[in-house]
Amino acid sequence: MSKGLPKRSEDYAGWYNELVKKADLAENSPVRGCMVIKPYGYSIWEKIQSGLDKMFKDTGHTNAYFPLFIPKSYLSKEADHVEGFAKECAVVTHYRLKNDENGKGIVVDPEARLEEELIVRPTSETVIWSTYKNWIQSYRDLPLLINQWANVVRWEMRTRLFLRTAEFLWQEGHTAHATREEAVEETIRMMNVYAEFAEQHMAMPVLKGVKTESERFAGAVDTYCIEALMQDGRALQAGTSHFLGQNFAKAFDVKFATQEGSLEYVWGTSWGASTRLVGGLIMAHSDDNGLVLPPRLAPIQVVIVPIMKGKGMEPEMLEMANKILNALREKGITVKFDDRDTHKPGWKFAEYELKGVPVRLALGPRDVEQGTIEIARRDTLTKETVSAEGIEKRVKDLLDEIQNNIYQKALKFREDSTHEANSLEEFTEILENKGGFVKAHWDGTAETEAKIKEMTKATIRCIPIDNTLEEGKCILTGKPSKQKVIFAKAY
């Protein structure tokens, strides 16, 4: 059953790259750092989009759309923000091409230089807050709860399909509130929405926590995040939710008249999740045979493969297959009936295994005679022959079971891969031999965090929101610490 995939245990990075390509999820484009998301990969993203979009709307948000370009001067208005984003952005300087006078083909027209350069948005806080200034006058205009689905560009030097690309697709929520409390509440609400989506839809357990200052969003007062663990023991930040305080309101002079009549700066949040989630989904569950997709996000939940002898299908087999197909569709299950006679059943089995289709039904001549069907599950690679009677109910239950099993497996992996370190030696030993999340005391300074990163490549992923407070000593400096924090090497 070789798919030509490297084994995870031998070459995890190679396994990931090959899997993304062979399963038709994405590929590199002719533009450095930008990817092409292929139809199968995009259909997973569409499921992620529709799941998140519903959750955003259920929590009172509406969608809108803001410009792709940001005037250069806007980026500079929030001091931390420009530091974080100016170093890796695409800059539009001209608005026309022309034929070269010396016959060198098409060139940039030097006369079409923009007065002020435009930045392709790396994130939209600045252009959105400059717009909010006109939308918000009084407390009656608050809260303003808006989300945007968009593409953004960050000029990364080292890119990997889905995980880190120059252009990526994402959603960015931008909300404005009358009080600090309300804005903090919103920030935490959206972190919880991300966590619920990751666990319920992606079957990917996550830690919820707060970032340290060094890992905070450029311009935020606090960054909340969800952190998942990949099968190679490295962490993946899967969504962030930022409490912006009044930073952007001050930078763009966004004030509101309170109910009492005074003028105050607005409180803000922003939160985002991206096509990176597709990378996380792949790395959290898939195996050496290919993708393992949770049923809730699988573009095809069930495939029916008829086992045909020679050419064409017996009418009885076609009839039975169609009956099952319709019964499954009536249950709201997404089914593909692969009756192509250009490919053999064995080829199809391998193909759908590679593509991570959760359930495969196979139907041979004997099944037609006996009223049975073979049912195989992708997560455990097990199969059995069962009565075709009531198969739709059985499949529906099995999809729920697979969704839960994938989650439980990932949860157990995370639990087995979470360790405590009480000394720097222990810390280093765990990171080198086991990987995973390491809980350790830290003195709370950026210097210590930087030194530990330099020594071990591990960063503080988060300070869990439900952390137990306990007295201890920093593993590096021995200085007092009030809680263990979560370290890991990360994507």
Add this chain to the structure above:
Amino acid sequence: MSKGLPKRSEDYAGWYNELVKKADLAENSPVRGCMVIKPYGYSIWEKIQSGLDKMFKDTGHTNAYFPLFIPKSYLSKEADHVEGFAKECAVVTHYRLKNDENGKGIVVDPEARLEEELIVRPTSETVIWSTYKNWIQSYRDLPLLINQWANVVRWEMRTRLFLRTAEFLWQEGHTAHATREEAVEETIRMMNVYAEFAEQHMAMPVLKGVKTESERFAGAVDTYCIEALMQDGRALQAGTSHFLGQNFAKAFDVKFATQEGSLEYVWGTSWGASTRLVGGLIMAHSDDNGLVLPPRLAPIQVVIVPIMKGKGMEPEMLEMANKILNALREKGITVKFDDRDTHKPGWKFAEYELKGVPVRLALGPRDVEQGTIEIARRDTLTKETVSAEGIEKRVKDLLDEIQNNIYQKALKFREDSTHEANSLEEFTEILENKGGFVKAHWDGTAETEAKIKEMTKATIRCIPIDNTLEEGKCILTGKPSKQKVIFAKAY
């Protein structure tokens, strides 16, 4: 009932601009030519997207995503294409900003100049066909039926919200086929999909036809289109579908092995519709009181306004309103219950009229006593008091009736605004005094078309696909013509 809108008869352009702003659809952004699509406007776009997306999927297409940027050299590979698009594009030349050494703030880092400039996609044929080269080897890989939802940029000098903006949102389908016949069939199929969407969802009648050479897409062999008529008698191109022949296959060397074993160039199509449709929707139906939205695209189909005396609602009124609300929702109708006590009923009536909500239900104390309710329709501005019993059925039927009535009204307008001209004098007279579509004989040359445009500002919108052939003489040159074509001044 003044909304501060100019009257259509006095200032059509001003009416449109004000309506777009006052109805919270969109506004200009700080970036020249780029718009902000506000939540209410975006929710109309979401309905357009989901309607079209379903139709694309039902006709066998899948979505994918290709890069925002196109290498400059790609744009030049198809000769006509570069002529059409190089003159109005945003050019990325650098990938980093830095702090100015002389303290002038943030500047473009001259050391971060790209080796080859990148163009922000004005349309994606080039980058997609360069990708298709790797995806297509044999006839088994065909047809390839892909659509993309994306933003594109064309550096327009004169922009108008929705109708013509530098950045706009759209979908672009790009398909590849083994034969010319199949590609032509696809081109026509997608023109028909657009026409069906325009008529069934947007309630906007359209002419289906073929463009003349001068109006053809840069790089196409034939451009099919749908053309709608706005209330000021000007035409709006609402969707185009291009038969690309083998032009892009040749430019990007995309060949396939036929079933017989020879190597041939692939045949292509591309087709697109954009946020311009929102502009068309507004201009096709709305009146001096505000938007008139067809129920199938209205973000809110029904609003319930309680007529409260003094502060708060009587429990009986609340109970009755909730009962109606639930009954409507069970019918799949999108309802808003506006029980705010911060605004008076009259204010709300005007607001929902401006926003084009198709049906308004109002509920006063006497209605609660008598079991009645006032039902008002936006399209005719009529209202009546009816029994609240079975109101959900009545509303559902009314929504269908409104959808149909809006379409019939627009159709009658188009019929009344379509004229035949048998001489240049007649032609000019109609355009000056009546506007609308003008059918006239044309000698088939680009020169004549250009002269007529220069003299009258009217262009040939299309040669209708179901045109009657008849001998005649060109209104300008008197040369022989085989059919009348459709002229109009256009957006």
